[in-house]
Amino acid sequence: MRKLLLTILLFIVMACGGGGGGGKGPFEVRGPTQDDFAISVTPTEVTLEAGKRTSVDLTFTNRRLDNLYVEVTVSGCPDSASCTTVETIRVEGTVTSRLSITTTTDTPAKRYSVSVRGSTSGVGANSASVSVILDVSPTMFSLSFSKTEYTGFAGSEGLALADFTSDGYLDAAVTSSTNETLSILEGGPGDMSLWAESHLSHPLGAVAVAELNGDQTPDILIAASSPTAMIVVSATPGGLTAPRIIELGDATFDYEPKDLVILDADQNNTNDLAIGAHCDALACRRGIGVWLGDGLGDFALDAGYSIDVQVLNLATGDINQDGRNDLLAIVDAPLTNDLILLEGKLNGQFASAKTIYSVPKSEFGSSPVGNIIIEDFNGDFVPDIAVSGAVILGMGDAAFADPQETEIVGRLAAGDINGDDMPDLISSSFSRMVVTLNLGGGVFDEPTYFSIGGGGAETLLADMNADGVLDVVVMGRNLLTVLLNDQ
Numbered sequence: 001m002r003k004l005l006l007t008i009l010l011f012i013v014m015a016c017g018g019g020g021g022g023g024k025g026p027f028e029v030r031g032p033t034q035d036d037f038a039i040s041v042t043p044t045e046v047t048l049e050a051g052k053r054t055s056v057d058l059t060f061t062n063r064r065l066d067n068l069y070v071e072v073t074v075s076g077c078p079d080s081a082s083c084t085t086v087e088t089i090r091v092e093g094t095v096t097s098r099l100s101i102t103t104t105t106d107t108p109a110k111r112y113s114v115s116v117r118g119s120t121s122g123v124g125a126n127s128a129s130v131s132v133i134l135d136v137s138p139t140m141f142s143l144s145f146s147k148t149e150y151t152g153f154a155g156s157e158g159l160a161l162a163d164f165t166s167d168g169y170l171d172a173a174v175t176s177s178t179n180e181t182l183s184i185l186e187g188g189p190g191d192m193s194l195w196a197e198s199h200l201s202h203p204l205g206a207v208a209v210a211e212l213n214g215d216q217t218p219d220i221l222i223a224a225s226s227p228t229a230m231i232v233v234s235a236t237p238g239g240l241t242a243p244r245i246i247e248l249g250d251a252t253f254d255y256e257p258k259d260l261v262i263l264d265a266d267q268n269n270t271n272d273l274a275i276g277a278h279c280d281a282l283a284c285r286r287g288i289g290v291w292l293g294d295g296l297g298d299f300a301l302d303a304g305y306s307i308d309v310q311v312l313n314l315a316t317g318d319i320n321q322d323g324r325n326d327l328l329a330i331v332d333a334p335l336t337n338d339l340i341l342l343e344g345k346l347n348g349q350f351a352s353a354k355t356i357y358s359v360p361k362s363e364f365g366s367s368p369v370g371n372i373i374i375e376d377f378n379g380d381f382v383p384d385i386a387v388s389g390a391v392i393l394g395m396g397d398a399a400f401a402d403p404q405e406t407e408i409v410g411r412l413a414a415g416d417i418n419g420d421d422m423p424d425l426i427s428s429s430f431s432r433m434v435v436t437l438n439l440g441g442g443v444f445d446e447p448t449y450f451s452i453g454g455g456g457a458e459t460l461l462a463d464m465n466a467d468g469v470l471d472v473v474v475m476g477r478n479l480l481t482v483l484l485n486d487q
Contacts, residue, residue, distance in 0.1 A: 036064045037091055039118050039130045041099070046132065050139040051105040051448040053407070055098050056132050058116060062091045070118040074099065078136060080106040080451040082432075083114055101134060104432065104451035109138045141448045143418055143435065145472065145483035148191060149453050152478075154178040158207035159458040159475040162218045164235035165195060170462050172473065173220055174480060175204035182207075182222065182233060184240065185480070189465055192482065196239045200224065200231055210262040210271045213297035223257030223275065230257070230275070232297070246299065259314040263325040265348040270295040272348065276311030276329055287311045288329060292348050309353070312337065315372035319343070319383050320398040326350075328372050330387065336360055339372070339387055343398060356385070357392060357403050375414040375423045378442035386412055386425060393442050407447050408436050415461035415470045419487060428455025428474040433483065454479040 040059045048054045062068050068091040077083035081103040089097055099116060117129040155178030164171045169187040176183070180202055186195035202224035212219040212232070220240075222231040234241040258278045265272040273291040287309035291299040310332035319326040324344035331338050339357040342350040370388025377384045382394040388410060390403040410429030417424045422438040433450040454476025464471040465484055472483040 035128055036120060037062050037068055037070060037118065037128060039116060039128045041116065041130045041132050044132055045135070046101075047135040047137065048101075048103065049137050049141075050103050050107045050109055051141050051450070052446065053100065053102040053449065054134075055100045058085065058097045058099055058130070060089060060091045060095045060097065060118065062093055062095075067092045068120055070120055072097075073117050073119075074114065075117070076112060076114045076131075077101070078103060078107050078112050078114075078134065080104045080108075085116065089118075099132070102432070102449055103136055104449045105139045105141060105144070106451045107136055109136050111135050139448070141435075143448075144486045145450065146486055147452065148482050148484075150185065150192060150480040150482070153183065153475075153480060154478055156457055156475055156477055156480070157205045158222065159460060159473065159480070160207045160209045160220065161460055161462050161464075161473065162209045162235075164218055166237060169466055170464055171195065172480065173207055173209065174475065175207050175222055177203040177205065180204060182220065182240070184235065187464055196235075198233060198240045198243060200233075200243050202229060202231065204231075205257060206259045208260050208262050208273075212271055212293060212295075214295065219297070221260060221262075221273065223260050225256045228257065230260075230273070230291075230299075244297075258311050261314050261316045261327075263316040263327075265290050265325055265344065266292055267324060267346075273299055274314060274316065274327055276314035278310050278312065278332065287331065288314070288327065288342070290348055290350070309340070313371045315374055317374035317383055319374070319394070321383070321396070326398075328356075328374070328385065329353075330370075330372060333358070339385070339392075341398060354398070356400055357387065357390060359389065370409065370427070371411055373412045373414045373425075377414075377423055377438060379422070379440070384442070386414060388412065388427070391425075391442065391444070404442070406436065406444060408434055408444075410434075410456055411459040413459040413461045413472070417461070417470055417472075417485065417487075419469070426459060426461060426472055428452065428459045428476075430454065430456055433459075433472065433474060450483070452476075452481050452483070455481070 038061045042057045046054050070089050074083045083101050085099045086097050112134040113131050115131045119127040153174050155176050157177045158175035160173045161170045165186050171187045172185040174183045182198045184196040185192040205223040208221045209218050218235050220233045224231050230246040232244045257275050259276045261274050262271050270293045272293045275289050311329050313330040315328045316325050326344045327342040336358040338355050340353040373386040374383050382396050384394045385392040392403045393401045408425050408427045410427045413426045414423045424438045425436045427434045433452050434447045436447045437445040455474040458475040460473045461470045469485045469487050471485045474481045
């Protein structure tokens with residue numbers, strides 16, 4: 001009996017790999033043999049023209065019972081292009097995301113392999129990757145631009161164009177919040193050069209140009225903060241005049257001016273000023289203030305009008321076609337960014353605000369939805385509106401059709417860029433300029449992307465070299481880019 005028990009024990013030890021023989025038996029415990037997630041891509045191969053955008057679907061499959069958080073990285077993106085997707089994704093079962101690939105007209109035409117890699121951490125960590133083959137063909141876009149960049153504008157905030165030097169060419173006024181400086185770049189048939197500069201001892205913001213006092217020279221109006229003020233500087237043949245400071249930091253206007261526009265609010269043929277401001281919601285007293293000009297260069301606050309909103313951008317035009325200037329503003333509401341309309345009345349007054357368009361902040365984070373463009377996009381002689389991400393066609397009498405979503409985001413400008421007598425849309429944001437041609441009837445072509453050094457602070461259209469064709473001027477936080485239209 002004892003011999004039988006010893007035989008059975010010896011058999012069990014050997015079957016489990018014991019006995020010093022190193023063998024493996026049926027009771028071996030193995031570790032994980034498969035990855036905890038997988039990635040797939042659809043489609044696996046795409047073709048697009050340089051200057052265009054495409055996207056592919058990424059599918060993440062969880063092979064574990066608990067939830068996973070996968071860190072996602074992209075490599076192999078083409079030159080002068082951007083490849084964007086979520087940086088972290090929560091994978092429960094099967095989850096789909098998207099990889100967007102945006103090329104520019106500078107992206108070389110060739111075949112690329114763009115790889116997406118996902119990684120987990122902790123126990124059982126592993127990684128997986130997938131590739132999409134991208135064939136980029138030469139751009140077929142009919143427009144091209146000659147680009148020149150100008151540096152040295154730390155914290156640039158505002159940009160305005162006018163012929164400050166009276167030589168027949170447009171010059172650029174640039175304001176800096178960091179250097180507290182107004183810089184005038186002189187334009188001409190060639191490159192621009194610094195013509196005048198003024199240190200104004202205020203963080204500077206939005207800028208506008210108007211003739212305020214009847215002397216036929218352009219006056220530069222600048223919104224400033226710390227303390228809150230409006231600064232007026234005139235451009236004369238000899239340079240810039242000494243700044244005139246109009247303090248705004250009283251009991252009715254004590255916060256940061258965000259935007260300013262020139263208008264004739266009281267219909268007396270003199271230039272007035274509307275200022276939109278952003279402030280602590282608990283301290284807001286006047287989100288939009290209207291300042292009436294006297295035709296001699298001075299302004300008086302119209303204390304009878306105010307609206308308590310957080311203003312991000314401001315624009316003016318005759319929206320309801322009654323011969324009076326109306327105001328449009330993008331305002332910072334608690335959950336949305338709203339486009340509101342204030343119809344002009346007599347004596348510089350405005351009607352109550354009417355909301356035209358709202359964008360949930362979840363779509364844009366906490367950033368503004370860009371600026372406001374007023375233009376007749378469909379040729380019906382009724383003002384239309386464009387904002388970042390949407391075109392809103394007017395129907396007359398301040399009524400509007402449902403917004404048409406677009407891929408044009410950032411700081412917008414509108415004008416006939418290709419010579420077909422229809423206003424096109426141009427925008428800049430970060431390192432790209434986007435051109436969307438008007439096909440007529442309020443319909444726009446697919447956007448074409450151009451590589452620039454930086455944008456997003458301002459986008460303007462103007463004939464910079466006096467050749468009769470609109471050019472593009474883009475302001476980034478530290479860079480001014482002039483793109484001459486080669487048409």
